[in-house]
Amino acid sequence: MKNRLLWPLLALVALLLLNLAVTPSFFALRMQDGHLYGGLVDVLKNGAPTLLIALGMTLVIATRGIDLSVGAVAAIAGAVTCVHIGTSGSAATAFAGMALALVLCAVLGLWNGFLVAGLGIQPIIATLVLMTAGRGVAMLVTEGQIVTVNNTAYRQVGAGFVVLPVSILIALLVLGLVAFVTRRTALGMLIEAVGVNPEASRLAGVRSRTIIWTVYVFAAVCAGIAGLMISSNVSAADANNAGLWIEMDAILAVVIGGTSLAGGRYSLTGTLIGALIIQTLTTTVYTIGVAPEVTLVFKAIVVIAVCLVQAPKARAALSFRKVAVPS
Amino acid sequence: MTTLTQRVPSRFLPVLATVVLLVLAFGFGSVRYDGFASGQVIANLFIDNAFLIVLAAGMTFVILSGGIDLSVGSVVALSTMVTASGLQAGWPVPLVVLAVLLTGSTLGLLMGLVIHKFDIQPFIVTLAGMFLARGLCFLISVESVSIKDRTFRDVATTAIELPGGVTITYNVVIALLVVAAAMYVLHRTRFGRTVYAVGGNESSALLMGLPTTRVKVGVYVISGLCSSLAGLLFSLYMLSGYGLHAVGMELDAIAAVVIGGTLLAGGVGYVLGGLAGVLVLGTIQTLISFQGTLSSWWTKIVIGVLLLVFIAVQRTMVRR
């Protein structure tokens, strides 16, 4: 387990070192007005929404599901909050708006859970419905405009600091919470059981529906919080672009982190590393000045390299080791 | 529905349910909109989605084997780019076609080999393939390139007259041929049946002594080939090459295949299901454009709702 995470971690470090080579000040941290600044802080901060969504996605994937709607849900969260805040500058309005948004996200999660666990629709199309319609809803809320707000309390979520950027703290808090809840209660084990063998789990008396329902709600709430961060970061709700394709990044983070799309055993730490790798990759592209037209090729190469490094078979191909067939 | 359930083997039900739904949707459209009840509207469904039909056919192979291919949309874009710039550079048409098909299959082969040899999840490998193919487009040119070649234009604009004054294009013919070929391969050849076996249970298939390597790599070659062919059809359809063509089309292809009743986990499904899925997506779009009064956001919402109606009704029909 520890060993399994070693290689992704090395890949992450390698990427960071690449940045350091190009920008010598990349690792430098500096305090300014009690805020911590630096390249690493930026990576964490910008990676926070992806990380949050990837956390929710990890649990969904562990149950053999997938949630494509997270980007749309994030957009809805931002839209609802910003429209609720409007021109108000009061903290109370901001909190009410955020609470409203998160409750709504939970409802959307229930909806996904209903389609998957209740109606038995394949997760990918069940959530495709909300992926498409959800963005429409977000635009309906904002009437297609970019809604700009000017609310200091709301700014804190995505752009505020308590020494570290608040978004990092929130993401780490959620990570800790999920880790605690799934590993200290039996939830994690039951999720994995449902993901590996749904029928055997059912016959062992596991409430698989409730569990599936729970993970979709959790994923939606995570997406909601991420949506708040994204929108708060720029103090505006962009229904069309907020969280666009973030589901792909999140799934990629989960998969790089070593969780199989076929469900079953998952690793939250893996997801954390995966999300950081993805964000570092993006940041690297910006810092080392990869031309936009080469960006995608660069990303493709890095992604493949990262995967090859951590694939046991690829390493085994170099050093001669026997390869056992899974049975 | 009970009589239906009894007479038709249950595995055909999803496809059948989809077809019934399509008929219902067309009935609804004809009653509601002028000009909807015409053969040409149905023909347009095929004309406008020929490339998606081909993509879905290739994707069916991959999904049946338990994999997924996210690169198809980008490979379509790359194919249009290769076509357009090749023609611009004065290459003869057959050479261009060959180059495109070769590019697609080679990319598929490479992805398949990486997936199989190094045991990396198809999702990541094909996602990297997606980046790579689109990146290559931009390396060729960031701007869109027009196709001015006469042969190409002629093929693109030729209308084949069907009885009843309905016209279709060569694209449709090619797409339907691909579907037929895919059906043949999947159902009548050892390769095809092994695709099902691998998707059903890979380790069993291996222990049964089936050529799983060939299949696991082969499906990506097929999907790559289909993507590049779809790219050619797309070039004919658009008469241009562009790096931003077909953004997100992989999702359409996957959705079509899954809507048609193919299990994402692999092992269960039909090519015809994919075709039906494409037609469902196309019909939703046609209904919306005939409505013609929806704002951008209502368009999205209605697409989602119609999609939901289709899959939920299909689901209840299949459930009995």
Next chain:
Amino acid sequence: MTESPPPVVEMRGISLAFPGVKALQDVDFRLFPGEVHALMGENGAGKSTLIKTLTGVHRPDAGQVVLAGEDVAFSSPGEAQHAGISTVYQEVNLCANLTVAENILLGREPRRLGGIDFPAMRRRAAEVLARIGVHIDPASSLSEHPIAVQQLVAIARAIAVDCSVLVLDEPTSSLDAGEVAELFRIMRVLRDEGVAILFVSHFLDQVYEISDRMTVLRNGTLVGEHLTADVDRRTLIAQMIGRDLGTLEAIEDAAEKRRPGGPALVRAEGLGKRGAIEPFDLDIRAGEVVGLAGLLGSGRTELARLLFGADRADSGRLLVDGAPLRLRGPRSAIAAGIAFSSEDRKGEGLVADLSIRDNLVLAMQAARGWTRPLPRRTKDHLVEKYLKALDIRPANPDALVRTLSGGNQQKVLLARWLVTEPRLLILDEPTRGIDIGAKAQIQQLVTTLAAEGTAILFISAELEEVVRIADRIVVLRDRRKIAELDGSVTGVDEVVELIAGGAAPEKVVS
């Protein structure tokens, strides 16, 4: 017989280690043409691993494999198959989403005009199935059939081609006497044609009946190779388990018939499900072992699933302690104290990718709900207790169940339900693939549990076992309950007659 032809398969000095386990150490093995060679050993001794090393599933760390005089190193089972080694692996390894015919013939299907000739394929599949006495529709999907039929299909696949070596890893674990006889008949025919047959089974009777020679493994090492005629059971068992047999026999005698009185703990009234089992009545009292006897496909599993709520009944009702219980699914059954250990441990039983520990506590944890995790200490205590009680090897709670040998997996499944301390324990083929030491252990466990007041419904393809430990036997035929025999039954013959439908059925009908 000893010296004449050279061996067709010779494995020399084979060693193979998995992380943490040395599965094989310097094992030699020879297989001669025209013999049935039994590979013997306890659960986890390395039998299946040796077979998989032969057929290219695993690459050995050391040693060589010689086939017909040539060094071979297969890199996939497909290659081994092409070289003439036909194999039935221990767990059913077929594709449930394909038809029976495809499962038998895929890879060597008859073709016409470049495509598969399906009618010919079905005809051919039906022929092969008929050879082993199975009559099912070759065009039906494999998933429609119970595990035993799937096992027969796997055997059919193996004998559908001409081969020089036939490997059968516990092919009889789910079969009843009739099927076993058919299989043996075929094996003899093949042997006489010169095919070398490698046979694994934990049923000593079967081994002695069919095999000519045997190789014994213990803990991954070779103990010896003998002609079957040269070793008696006592010696063989002593070789397999590495100690004397005394204890085992004591256990076998211990089972004595009891007839507990009292009201029914669980009572089925007209419970039935169309197409699966006709409505039946059944009483099970606390402290009683009820055996279910019947042929393959007679509906034993279906009956058990109805009692557990795994399938929903469409007639009748179930009473627990005299009060009707609405079964909405396994959960309500579990809540009422009913446990069900499925015959299909791979598909419906174990969660292969989880550890032994998680699998052991799964049912209990599910019953408590996720918010009330079992305390770490309780968990460790339980796990330790059952690892020891059932002698599960390796005794490492963190080992993934997937990596256990077949018999040890079965023990884990059994332990999962024992942990919940059920009032009614339904055991569907609990001794499938379990070695004879462990089998005796489990039989004793059942008797002890019954003595402590647990009601047990015991299903086994091995009739002797049922007769030995059941206080009462319910006989099924053609998905119908046809008789109930009380403790006075002494011999297997009596039951066999009923099952086969020869004798007048209603002997002691409830």
Next chain:
Amino acid sequence: SGGGAETGSTGGTITMGFAQVGAESGWRTANTKSIQDEAKTAGIDLKFSDAQQKQENQIKAIRSYIQQKVSVIAFSPVVETGWDTVLLEAKRANIPVILTDRSIDSDDTSLYKTFLGSDFVEEGRKAGDWLVANASGPTNVVELQGTTGAAPAIDRKKGFEEKIASKPDIKVVASQTGDFTRSGGKQVMEAFLKSQPKIDVVYAHNDDMGLGAIEAIKAAGKVPGKDIKIITVDAVKDGMQALANGEINFIVECNPLLGKQLMELAKKVVAGEQVPERVVTEEGTFTQEQAKTVLPQRQY
């Protein structure tokens, strides 16, 4: 296939089929709204469809308009290329076509009647002109590009480079795509601020990226508009506000309110009147002072 131009007009009222690209930005939404409102005012029956940013969807929509026999088709081409086939069909069905926002690349100019819209290259030039006029000494520019491959991104870059080429002091030291979004602009700018030792000017291909860059600059403890000058394109309301506040230094307008002109053209085209092949929209540029005066009247 026969039929005259009048087939389209059902009972005198004009039906217009409009195939919009999508609703990817505030600019686009304002554009859509203007067209919808003006159609109502002009008494034109508008059939609107949103292509969700996909050219093939636009083509499908146009095809369906032909099927529905509308009197005139208008659309904003996402890309210059690839319209010949479907426009040929429209021509065969005798339905006149008006391009808005952007032209198409075709040898056959008879495929459309007129093109109404802005000139993206020209916008880039205007931005370049201002910088050339206002830069003193060596000037390091970072560029926030639009979506890679998108026409406005390519042209605004082209026009800008064309102009600053005249002054070797002005150098584009980094150029990266921010996908036309605020978050994109902010993230890219954050990275630039770390990797570039000296940045004098930000040239953003639209207001939104510029607004994102402002956030990043502020967070880094610098003053946007003073320490780092900012030039953007579009002139949407939020951008104008920032301009008036002194956080942006110069905005090149790209006017989305084409509705009125479009409807006028449509009426003429349907009536068979002659229209100019190219109608350029009225577009200006804004400095900080100008922004303050016009801000109260801005409608989008």
